[in-house]
Amino acid sequence: SQKIEQNSEALNIQEGKTATLTCNYTNYSPAYLQWYRQDPGRGPVFLLLIRENEKEKRKERLKVTFDTTLKQSLFHITASQPADSATYLCALDPNGGATNKLIFGTGTLLAVQP
């Protein structure tokens, strides 16, 4: 079956450390993968998109990697801050980018302790 899985457990880290979140997918061949942040009571907010031909993408303290052989994306937040505490969702278009529909992963709750 097709599915997208993220760290099921909440991730607790100390302020200043690097948080690493995992997104694994099966039976998809996405043209790209996206990461979103969701705060309680709010809609998801887009963070980064990485394409199938890109190994790594960075934006300020964020870094995303994409391994289409492993069918995995890693999302890193360096020098983490308590304000980074939120649920992080990975998402992909199951139709290879043709439809703009998104299938979301299960989400990982990140808690950064001061």
Added chain:
Amino acid sequence: SAVISQKPSRDICQRGTSLTIQCQVDSQVTMMFWYRQQPGQSLTLIATANQGSEATYESGFVIDKFPISRPNLTFSTLTVSNMSPEDSSIYLCSAPWGGGETQYFGPGTRLLVL
């Protein structure tokens, strides 16, 4: 960027009744999507709201239960019909932006059915 608003932000409804949720985008967009987020779960795509034609529903969702309107390129409604407690969720609308790959989300409508 796009600004998406939803009304109502939350509601408490009795079983058997229907609720219509409105979604307004501040610019014209080709596609709009409706998602459901059940408590503690990730987002599940309900349907694509197409302007000038019927909505396209995902597996497990039907028009009789979730009728959708899309009268123009900036507005859509989702109705949750004949509600039961299992319909208690957050309902979110979204629209693709830029090259169409990333999505902007509304703040969501939190629905509780008693």
